[in-house]
Amino acid sequence: MPARKHAKKIYEHFNKIVADPVLQIKRLKKTGSFRIIGWVPTDVPEELIHAAGALPIGIVALERQAVSLSTPHMQVWSCSLMRCALGMALEGSFDLLNGLIIPVICDTTRMVTGIWKQVKPYAFMDNFLLPKQVDRPSAKDYLIGEMGRLKARLEQFMDRTITASELCASIRLYNHNRSVMRKLFSLHTEHPELLSNRNMYNIIKSSMLMPKELHTNMIAELWRELEKKVDDNKSAGKKCHVRLLLSGKVWEPPVIMDIFDGLDIVSAGDDFCTGYRYIANDVPETGEPLRALAERQFNRLPIAAFAGKSGDRAKSIIKMVEETHAHGVLFVHLKYCEPENFDYPMLRDDLSAYGIPNCRIETEIDSLPGENYFEQIKAFIDSIGGVV
Numbered sequence: 415m416p417a418r419k420h421a422k423k424i425y426e427h428f429n430k431i432v433a434d435p436v437l438q439i440k441r442l443k444k445t446g447s448f449r450i451i452g453w454v455p456t457d458v459p460e461e462l463i464h465a466a467g468a469l470p471i472g473i474v475a476l477e478r479q480a481v482s483l484s485t486p487h488m489q490v491w492s493c494s495l496m497r498c499a500l501g502m503a504l505e506g507s508f509d510l511l512n513g514l515i516i517p518v519i520c521d522t523t524r525m526v527t528g529i530w531k532q533v534k535p536y537a538f539m540d541n542f543l544l545p546k547q548v549d550r551p552s553a554k555d556y557l558i559g560e561m562g563r564l565k566a567r568l569e570q571f572m573d574r575t576i577t578a579s580e581l582c583a584s585i586r587l588y589n590h591n592r593s594v595m596r597k598l599f600s601l602h603t604e605h606p607e608l609l610s611n612r613n614m615y616n617i618i619k620s621s622m623l624m625p626k627e628l629h630t631n632m633i634a635e636l637w638r639e640l641e642k643k644v645d646d647n648k649s650a651g652k653k654c655h656v657r658l659l660l661s662g663k664v665w666e667p668p669v670i671m672d673i674f675d676g677l678d679i680v681s682a683g684d685d686f687c688t689g690y691r692y693i694a695n696d697v698p699e700t701g702e703p704l705r706a707l708a709e710r711q712f713n714r715l716p717i718a719a720f721a722g723k724s725g726d727r728a729k730s731i732i733k734m735v736e737e738t739h740a741h742g743v744l745f746v747h748l749k750y751c752e753p754e755n756f757d758y759p760m761l762r763d764d765l766s767a768y769g770i771p772n773c774r775i776e777t778e779i780d781s782l783p784g785e786n787y788f789e790q791i792k793a794f795i796d797s798i799g800g801v802v
């Protein structure tokens with residue numbers, strides 16, 4: 415890639431990768447003879463796949479037209495995230511994948527694995543079983559054991575041993591990529607006029623669809639461009655934005671971020687699996703690497719599918735609101751996401767009791783562009799005072 419590409423061109427590159435994941439997989443396949451192993455959100459330890467010599471690819475860039483293809487195989491009251499992922503597989507979008515890992519984080523992911531194996535099997539398929547009772551003393555040891563089991567299965571499939579030094583090297587690579595994205599995210603929250611919500615979140619999503627080395631290099635190039643722009647912008651005066659914290663599983667459909675950009679709202683942070691949560695924590699670089707991967711998992715921002723004691727997630731969101739000076743919290747919930755629906759009443763009540771304005775929108779991957787999200791989001795920011 416030429417060294418001095420303009421920031422806009424770099425954004426376009428990331429955006430194209432997110433817009434056409436199938437083309438991206440085809441391009442990657444042409445660059446070498448490595449295997450590609452897909453993973454379904456969320457919390458699959460990608461470092462293990464990378465250390466095994468395969469390229470991990472997240473099933474995160476979704477095509478809303480594909481949702482209906484899964485209808486003969488899944489209940490229509492399953493979340494559209496899983497219906498879309500299976501639908502894309504059925505239409506052949508992932509035919510170049512050599513394998514797939516589905517984490518068991520809810521009843522839907524538990525159920526879809528068996529269906530997927532029947533209707534669209536790959537050479538390698540595995541379930542990654544996260545602990546459900548996260549605050550039990552045995553949970554961490556259980557997870558280390560589960561990491562070891564997945565490592566052994568990957569070794570068998572790839573016909574090689576993953577050494578500790580290889581896994582440590584993958585951990586360092588992934589940590590570095592997360593750290594440069596965190597730096598960009600800080601710039602985004604301070605200068606949304608330079609790095610919009612849609613561009614920032616596409617950068618995070620594209621990191622799940624690209625070799626990390628390449629992604630990190632592109633960010634370095636973007637950073638150089640943006641640093642110059644920050645200096646140029648200093649005298650121009652900053653536009654005021656409403657700062658919202660976001661909570662939910664994924665920021666789908668992406669038009670939500672366009673609405674934010676249009677209404678001068680900046681996402682100050684989130685606990686999305688495809689958002690800030692993906693980059694918020696690193697894996698410790700000392701000690702036994704499987705234990706280190708488990709350590710990261712337990713330090714990650716709690717989500718509906720992986721949280722400790724009742725109240726931990728609300729505390730985590732309140733802490734983020736305070737740290738980011740957010741004006742309120744917008745819950746972005748996929749319709750039929752049972753874990754989020756279960757958490758929501760308690761989160762709403764805890765945040766309201768703390769005086770934090772909050773609102774919930776219900777979305778679907780296959781909803782029409784904009785639908786009535788605009789009115790709901792606009793009404794919420796008007797209720798908290800509008801652009802300040």
Ligand code: SF4
Nearest residue numbers: 493520522663751752
């Ligand atoms: S956690 Fe929610 S969004 Fe994720 S797979 Fe389960 S039901 Fe779907």
